[in-house]
Amino acid sequence: MRTPxxxxxxxxxxxxxxxxxxxxxxxxxxxxxxxxELLTNYxxxxxxxxxxxxxKKAGLFRCGKSCRLRWMNYxxxxxxxxxxxxxxxxxxxxxxxxxxxxxxxxxxxxxxxxDNEIKNYWNTHLSKKLISQGIDPRTHKPLIFNNxxxxxxxxxxxxNKANSSSPSSTSKLANDYDLNTINTPNPIYNPNFQxxxxxxxxxxNNNCPGEITSPDDDYQYQSSNVMLANxxxxxxxxxxxxxxxxxxxCCADDVFSSFLNSLINEDMFMNCQNQQINGTLQDFDxxxxxxxxxxxxxxxxxxxx
DNA sequence: AAGCGTTCCAACCGCAGTCGC
DNA sequence: TGCGACTGCGGTTGGAACGCT
Numbered sequence: 001m002r003t004p005x006x007x008x009x010x011x012x013x014x015x016x017x018x019x020x021x022x023x024x025x026x027x028x029x030x031x032x033x034x035x036x037e038l039l040t041n042y043x044x045x046x047x048x049x050x051x052x053x054x055x056k057k058a059g060l061f062r063c064g065k066s067c068r069l070r071w072m073n074y075x076x077x078x079x080x081x082x083x084x085x086x087x088x089x090x091x092x093x094x095x096x097x098x099x100x101x102x103x104x105x106x107x108x109x110x111x112x113x114x115d116n117e118i119k120n121y122w123n124t125h126l127s128k129k130l131i132s133q134g135i136d137p138r139t140h141k142p143l144i145f146n147n148x149x150x151x152x153x154x155x156x157x158x159x160n161k162a163n164s165s166s167p168s169s170t171s172k173l174a175n176d177y178d179l180n181t182i183n184t185p186n187p188i189y190n191p192n193f194q195x196x197x198x199x200x201x202x203x204x205n206n207n208c209p210g211e212i213t214s215p216d217d218d219y220q221y222q223s224s225n226v227m228l229a230n231x232x233x234x235x236x237x238x239x240x241x242x243x244x245x246x247x248x249x250c251c252a253d254d255v256f257s258s259f260l261n262s263l264i265n266e267d268m269f270m271n272c273q274n275q276q277i278n279g280t281l282q283d284f285d286x287x288x289x290x291x292x293x294x295x296x297x298x299x300x301x302x303x304x305x
Numbered sequence: 306a307a308g309c310g311t312t313c314c315a316a317c318c319g320c321a322g323t324c325g326c
Numbered sequence: 327t328g329c330g331a332c333t334g335c336g337g338t339t340g341g342a343a344c345g346c347t
Contacts, residue, residue, distance in 0.1 A: 120314050
């Protein structure tokens with residue numbers, strides 16, 4: 001069905017590829033009912049995991065990755081199929097504003113939905129919807145169309161190849177929206193930012209390890225659902241706080257979890273929405289101040305202020 | 306009905322993190 | 327400490343379905 005793209009071919013020449021991807025004779029493409037049945041029966045009996053050896057044991061001519069994906073995104077009993085409800089859509093929008101393209105984190109907050117499904121839904125529906133509303137789907141800030149007179153390092157600038165002043169339709173606008181031209185200061189979207197251990201101490205007691213800078217720069221999330229903060233050193237370089245402390249991590253995890261849960265609450269969201277300038281950090285501060293007595297919002301000094 | 310363009314989404318890919326040896 | 331195996335994530339692809347002419 002699918003053939004390796006030119007990029008993947010060229011990269012695989014220089015890289016050690018995992019055996020499951022190179023084995024000859026493995027089936028690719030859409031799954032058949034028989035394959036689904038084999039996989040479902042096997043996982044029901046033996047449980048998830050050990051994907052590498054699963055295909056052989058289950059009698060499938062697929063690589064482990066493919067089996068895992070099929071199970072996770074389609075066959076798992078908890079997977080909910082069908083239309084995304086308006087409530088789910090709203091939740092996706094809120095979570096994406098906070099988390100960026102952290103699809104697995106977002107999916108973890110929407111029961112029955114998979115990261116792949118949410119990612120697809122975002123790319124095909126929600127990003128276009130936001131663009132049609134004049135909102136940058138990456139930053140959730142108003143779109144600013146390219147002005148030849150403006151400086152080249154402006155953030156949140158997009159170009160509209162057809163007509164920047166009068167987009168004619170959602171579809172047209174979406175097609176003309178050049179994602180490659182966007183610069184974003186938000187580390188959530190910045191691949192150069194390294195996800196590190198969480199900064200638990202500033203959340204769980206009154207100690208502040210450093211000066212908090214701009215909201216977009218300083219709160220990051222890692223795949224373990226932990227919020228963390230960075231600060232700037234004397235040279236204004238962003239410093240990632242890297243203090244391992246399992247207990248603190250655990251607490252930060254709980255706090256972050258509660259924070260996300262709170263966003264499900266409409267009132268909380270509406271309050272925060274009115275303060276989009278300060279975005280994520282302000283949302284978090286509001287939440288922490290209202291729900292965590294030990295959290296001293298004033299301890300967070302911002303270089304930007 | 307045929308041809309063509311667009312949309313949607315399942316599946317694939319490379320990469321990075323984690324774990325065990 | 328280094329290495330390989332395994333797992334999970336986010337980006338991308340391409341074929342089927344759909345809509346328009």
